[in-house]
Amino acid sequence: MxxxxxxxxxxxxxxxxxxxxxxxxxxxxxxxxxxxxxxxxxxxxxxxxxxxxxxxxxxxxxxxxxxxxxxxxxxxxxxxxxxxxxxxxxxxxxxxxxxxxxxxxxxxxxxxxxxxxxxxxxxxxxxxxxxxxxxxxxxxxxxxxxxxxxxxxxxxxxxxxxxxxxxxxxxxxxxxxxxxxxxxxxxxxxxxxxxxxxxxxxxxxxxxxxxxxxxxxxxxxxxxxxxxxxxxxGALSRDSLRLGVAPTASAEHRIGWLTQHLGDFQGSGIVYALTVSAAEDTTRALSEAGWNVASYTGRTDAEDRARLEQSLKDNDIKALVATSALGMGFDKPDLGFVVHLGAPSSAVAYYQQVGRAGRATDNADVLLLPGTEDANIWEYFATASMPDEDEAQAVLSALSEADAPLSVPALEPLVGVKRSRLELLLKTLQVDGAVDRVQGGFISTGVPWSYDAERYAAVAEARRREADAMLEYEAGHRCRMRFLAETLDDPHAHDCGRCDVCAGQWWESGVDDSSTSGARRILSGIGVPVEPRGQWPSGMATIGVPLKGKIPVDERVSAGRAVARFTDLGPGQVLRSFLADGAQDAPVPKNIADWCITVLKEWEWEERPTVVVGMPNTTRPVTCADLSRGLAQIGRMTDAGPLSYTRDPGSPDVNSAYRVQNLHGAFNVDPATAEAVDGQVVLLVDTEIGSRWAMTLAGRELRKAGARAVLPFALALRG
CATH class of the missing domain: 3.40.50.300 (P-loop containing nucleotide triphosphate hydrolases)
Structure with a gap:
């Protein structure tokens, strides 16, 4: 219309x-x-x-x-x-x-x-x-x-x-x-x-x-x-904000600076990062430096999101280190600061995120720490959001030839498109009317579909102009608030008199070598913390599972470790290739085994594990068994063998409540394993960890069988 x-x-x-x-x-x-x-x-x-x-x-x-x-x-x-x-x-x-x-x-x-x-x-x-x-x-x-x-x-x-x-x-x-x-x-x-x-x-x-x-x-x-x-x-300028942009620097310099200067900012606030990995690495660096912070990303569970939002609102933590998952709608009127580790690809998106600060206060600080990698990240996300014509046609062909609806996991191997990109492509095709989502998956509607090259080229050009505007904002040729307001075509735009362009640099720029070296160690190292689940999803009783509230301490797993995330550079990409869908179920190669040994050596656990138990793994049983045996042998621990399933655990691609429903009572601890873990600290081993619910429920059964503590360990952290 x-x-x-x-x-x-x-x-x-x-x-x-x-x-x-x-x-x-x-x-x-x-x-x-x-x-x-x-x-x-x-x-x-x-x-x-x-x-x-x-x-x-x-x-x-x-x-x-x-x-x-x-x-x-x-x-x-x-x-x-x-x-x-x-x-x-x-x-x-x-x-x-x-x-x-x-x-x-x-x-x-x-x-x-x-x-x-x-x-x-x-x-x-x-x-x-x-x-x-x-x-x-x-x-x-x-x-x-x-x-x-x-x-x-x-x-x-x-x-x-x-x-x-x-x-x-x-x-x-x-x-x-x-x-x-x-x-x-x-x-x-x-x-x-x-x-x-x-x-x-x-x-x-x-x-x-x-x-x-x-x-x-x-x-x-x-x-x-x-x-x-x-x-x-109405007018869009925010007079309460004091804006600033630091010189472009490496990730280790920016994170090192933040670990040293987070206390310079008043109150509590948000530290934005462009990727999940960057948010989690920054959280780890700040935590090790003594700051009470937490990460908040698209991988953060719904229950944890609500808890973390409230912690920030109550000023119980100094900052949430977040991706754009914490953006539109989060309301803390007295939010004291917003810091960006890396610039968003659009000045308009940046205005939206910094708008979280200073809504009911006279003063709030907003600082951008641009990175050398920003342009590459912008390009990745810009291209990831555009449908590929060949991929779209492959999806449409697969659906039209299918006798029944195809789920995303079923469709994935047929078209050779990665899961996240496939899901976005299906959304686009569904909105265009070429496919529909029904009970059981997706179907072809038979509606003709053609690639709108003209439209996508125009959108791509608009994104390039947005990126150029962001670089112009960073250059600081005029008042930063005026620039943002004018980008939004605000006729009331005016000089703020407070930003670093109007009034000069307002933040301390020095950073010690020890701070940057600490950040460098985290960014280049292996060994990713795996935080334990602390609370059951809400509403479990309504789907027949008698679990609610906080997980009792004597049924809870401890903090765990993974060698790397699939999204990390270096080790993460090696693990992604080794554990890829369709790859051979093989013993752990020496380079990955060496990384495992390093992670275990550097793990500062309260009490050393004495028993190794494997997770039941239906897709990589050889890899998981070899990993468990190898760790037990090198660490001089008892190999108590794997757990087993009492029934089909269902798909992991469901929300938390239904994942817990599928896994509740699905793990069997046989008598020999129960005897081996009784009174012991257990290393619970798997090839990868996704939502953490499998480790949580399996660990709960081991605790109930007598294990004094359960430490999850995996080669990779999914996401």
Whole structure:
């Protein structure tokens, strides 16, 4: 859909709004914020009234902290209270779990009964659906990925859009820049939202919000929302932030500097890294230097994410070392600093991430430490997100020739495309209508598909311009806040008077040799810590597993070790090749065995293991058995043999709750092994560790059999 849009730039509407609506809306706002004197910012009530009174489609583009969520929660409650047309619950499409958790909490404060359906709470879906169909739910939050899920489409979306019911009251698209090809964080799943909106009545209120959209993105999103979309756009500069950029340096220099100077920053904050490996290496370096920090990445489990977010909010830790997984929606108003170890590929993405700081404080520090490897990382992620024509055709051929739906693991060996890239490609093909996801996997729809070379070339060119703009920001030719605001086409952009361009360098740049050498040792070494699971997934009782809360100390495994991560350079790539799907199940080669010995020698365990037990390994039994025997022989430990399965443990490609369900009671400790581990410290060995649940459940059985401690060990850490 396309058409003109009206615009509100901090200007009150000329329409005479219902005074009763304003009074009630203000009451709800005060409940939401907890402040009895709270009042609406310019543009907030305009948007609310347009949604509730006029059933309009509205795009709000405002800086982080302006109060975009207040607009949709106040409007949602007004709709449910009968202002405007009588309608059902509001559907909020929101991109990140952190955002959903904060939004559910905020909704409850405003008297709005909210719930979420996402990958982290699968055990709660039935009760959420009961509340939805029973009319007890005011707001349902989902991720855009849910729109591609066949069960969700049937059981939830069809219920919401059923004309015989009250129907959906309003649709909210949060972080709406993701809809646009030209947005810095475009996601294939978001393209389904445009198709969803096309099929809805023209008088259904729709709200889209973002803090990071330039004029081109605003125009694109407004056109997708429909004719006469009202745009509420305000100033984007953040006067509380003190920005700075250090000279480009190596990873060891930057991490070494941070270990020495993290205490220079006030309060608690976020340290952003471009990759999972960089985040975990930085966390390890800071921890060894005595700082209380934790990593937060796409590999961090849902339960751990919630705990870590709360730890940061409570100032129990100095910083979270995070990838972009901690971004949109995380709300800590007094966040004191944001440091980037490596620059994002877009100045707009950078603005979004630094916007986490200083939302309710007068001062917050933002420092960018660019790296020599940044451009290579940008290029990798830019190309990884683009579909390859030959790969797409191979997928379509495999699906069209299949007699039944194919899961991702089943499809992977047929097309020769790596798992992460294959999943992204399937999303793109699904959004384009060429494939569909059904129960059991993916099928071909038979809809013709052609590679849109012109479109992808245009997007690639836009990404190159974004990267050039980021380099220009780093160069510092003008006020850094002005630069970011102008990149977002903010007409109110102005010099901040605080950044290093306006007022000079504000951070201490010196770093000791001991700090850089410590970082160098971690970056170049082997031996990756494997943190133990401390808590069971929530809702296990609802799927028949009697586990909840914290894992008892006497049933818990200890901290473990892996030689390297599959994503690491050097040893990680050697292990990836050796353990690749389809590679020969062979004994451990000498170079990898030597790495294992080094890791064990450098492992500062509280008590040395005396017994080795192997994990049951159905894909690499020869490798796992050889590894266990070799470690036992070299370490002069007892080889107690492998555990066995009592049943099929199922696929590891499920969420935590269902992985625990599959593994609970699936491990057998035979009498001879139980006798060998009784009262002993056990080294529990496998070829690789993924979610850590297999080691957790197997270790629990060994502890129950009498083991004094269980130390997990593997060749590789997946991810």
């Amino acid at each position: 396309s058409g003109p849009c009206s615009r509100v730039d901090h200007m009150p509407s000329e329409n005479p709004f219902d005074d009763r609506l304003r009074v009630r809306a203000t009451e709800i706002l005060r409940e939401l914020t907890g402040h009895p004197e709270a009042s609406f910012r310019d543009g907030q009530f305009d948007a609310i009234a347009a949604l509730v009174n006029d059933d309009k489609r509205v795009l709000v583009v405002q800086r982080t902290g302006w109060g975009k969520s207040a607009v949709y929660f106040v409007a949602a409650r007004l709709i449910r209270e009968g202002y405007g047309a009588e309608r059902g619950p509001t559907l909020i499409i929101s991109p990140l779990l952190a955002l959903m958790r904060d939004q559910v909490a905020a909704a409850e404060r405003a008297g709005v009964h909210a719930a979420t359906i996402n990958s982290s709470n699968a055990t709660e879906w039935d009760s959420v659906l009961d509340s939805l169909t029973g009319g007890d739910l005011d707001v349902l939050l989902i991720s855009p990925e849910r729109l591609t899920n066949p069960k969700f489409r049937t059981n939830v979306l069809d219920v919401l859009l059923d004309p015989s019911r009250a129907g959906v009251g309003m649709i909210v698209v949060d972080e709406a820049h993701c809809i646009s090809d030209w947005g810095h964080d475009f996601r294939p799943d978001y393209r389904r939202i445009g198709a969803l909106l096309d099929g809805l009545p023209a008088d259904l209120p729709v709200l889209a919000t973002t803090a990071t959209a330039n004029t081109r993105v605003v125009t694109d999103v407004a056109a997708q929302l429909g004719d006469n979309t009202m745009v509420v756009r």
